[in-house]
Amino acid sequence: MRKLVASVIKELLLLIRDWGGLAVLFIMPSILIVIVTLIQNSTFKAVGEAKMPIILVDNDKGDIAKIIERDLKSSSFFEIVSSDNGKMLTEHQARTWVSEGKFQIAIIVPAGLSKQINTRVEENVDKILEQFTGEESNQENTEVENQQKWKPQEIVIYFDPAAGQTFRNSVKNTIDKMVAEIESSKVYEIFQEKMDINVAQELSNNSLLSFKEIIAQQGKDAVIPNAVQHNVPAWSLFGIFFIIIPLASNIVKEKNSGTFIRLRTSPVSYTLILTGKIITYSLICLLQFSLMLLIGIFIFPYLGLIPFDTGNRLIEMFIIALCSGLSAIGLGILIGTIARTQEQTAPFAAILVIILAALGGVWVPTFIMPEFMQKISVLTPMNWGLSSFYDIILRNSSLLQVYPNLLFLLSFFILILWLSVFYNNKRNSI
Template sequence: MSIVKEFLLLKRDLGGLIILFIMPLVLVITVTVIQDSSFKTVSNTKIPILLVDYDNGSVSKTVFDNLEKNQLFTVITQIDNKPITEEVARENVYKGKFQLAIVIPKNLSVDLQAKVDQNVENIVSKMGFTDSVAKPEKQKIIQQKEVKLYFDPAVQLSFKNSVMNAIDKMISQIETKSIYTTFQNQLGEENTKFDQTSFITFKEIIPKINNKEVLPNSVQHNVPAWTLFAIFFIVIPLSINIVKEKSQGTFVRLLTNPTSNLIVIIGKTITYSVICMIQFYMMVAVAIFLFPHIGLPPLNIEGHLFLMSVVALFSGFAAIGFGILLGTVANTQEQSAPFGATSVIILAAIGGVWVPVFVMPKMMQIIAKSSPMNWGLEAFYDVLLRNVSFVEIIPKISLLFLFFIITTSIALFYDKKKRTV
């Protein structure tokens, strides 16, 4: 009957119940669509960048060709049919009309070749391949060149770093090619061919499940994270219902029955556990059946659904325990609702739902280990991405259940102490 009572309370608040199910679905769809582009190596949307070429040489041509080949950028060299100057580029970028401008300095190609010639001549002369009778000429001092990058102040630091790394790698390859060519000319072996391909390469070894490579995508990262966020948001309606029972006198009437308060708590736990599991299965269903129709990869749960359900259940227990404690301690709905919403957002922030834990400061990484959302999120990732067994997630789900036991026990002790006084 305690379970029936809880379902009747939820049924009376139909609007709140709809929000409890619909809002998480809207959230996971919106966030996944937005973040999906960052998990794709090739994007359909090209970023226009400005290229100011004061060099007009081989280096600037190579830079232009490489940027044109890159499917992430569209190179613009003219505005209103006029070559772009550095001043025009800087003004357009700083006003937010373009995200990036690259300025190639004057005589870059000529000076680069001259510098390489000097270095190669020094090496060749020390090796004894030059005429020792000839008087060495005084070498011209060649100033270092700068390729200027102008970024829109609003772009993210990660975008800046990736672009600067790409440009740096491009220039390094140009310099290396120039050195090889100059050595050929100096040694008089024009027909000699140097293998200029990279000797050291990188290859990502992708984990396999059932002999199939499993490449993580935005769906596999976002669905567990925002499902966990939605599960913990039941703290708000649960704590509000407990406060309502106290303010309306329902709780006092329940205490007159020949049952302990523990029975009431068990009724709430079972009821809201059902709600949590319905939320979880709705999120999974949307990720499997709806995502492919809106251009997102479907969620692959092959062989994982049972363990994911176990993690969701124990995550629900942790959220329920927190909601019971909050509803027991709070005296008014004005206390429980704002505090519940704020605390869930804080737990999500420090738990790694929004920002990965490994990019946080050391102190925050330590604090993150104390968030029940972090335990649940890591358990989801263990099952979905790391392909672990049930035994390996026992420590994390045990922490979630222990959190439920501790918070519920504190709530029962607090309520008994308050009524005794």
């Protein structure tokens, strides 16, 4: 036991003297978690909570245009801009501003839209009522002429050239739905003039279909996902896996300085040396994770972010962090065992962690990855850890429900550690 404690103290002293390693382990993840969360939180608000300013040019001045403007203002997505310094905007000016990137959308309501739609809807209602009453119209020639003159009105939408196709389709679908509702309401209004008002009013006020949005969660105290709930566990894992760099570097330094040979010639087994490293860096991983939680809980509110809510799942989260840390420690030991110089170790370990983070869903959520990338993602240890955090924090799962991912992490650690011991014994036996 005394030898194990001495081994742990030795590893701690190596870390304390390595200022660059301490910066990688604590300062870099702390800065990243704050910066990335602030950026993603602003993006989420721009898409979901904040209203997007759009230009509305009303060349119609009729009731249809007023309904469109009212519905756009009442929408949770758009903020209407129709004038500049008290002067009404023109189509040319709106198009210029959108092309320059000042606005992403401009909607142009054509002149005569209200009059033409009202006339057309009234004609269609009259035809329907004639079929029920059996009366024949005496204005067939007039109707034919009106049909020949009728041309569908076009509401022009200008988009910023930088706007993506998905964004354009989303906006067009929203406006199409809005216009369809306006057309339906005009039909009901015309029927109100032709039929009994009470009946028509009842028809116009009753909706046949509605939507109810529910977050599919297990239990009643699950947390609704947001940028904070993603970034705290994600960048905590990123920092935990960066432990590979100082761990591998210290192993290489021991080999090159002769320290490792002196340790092997002393009455200390190689297993005890590795155990000392595993215990030391496991404590560092838990300390890292604690720092990330403290930043999410206490620092984020001062930055205008939502505080991180652990949901009374601290024990489960620390177990996941420990299992993830063990898999990172295994990788660090393997790289340090194989590498011969520190010049090889640091860049390779850094690139490996970045690749694992990209594949694991730390930077980009896995559900928006291509299908073949999603299949690759589930084979990475960082994805196992992140998925476990999601299940615990967002889906209110228990450790028994996430045990497959924890088993993968521990199996990965045991396999990598065995490879390290096997390679080390083979090399020393030559």
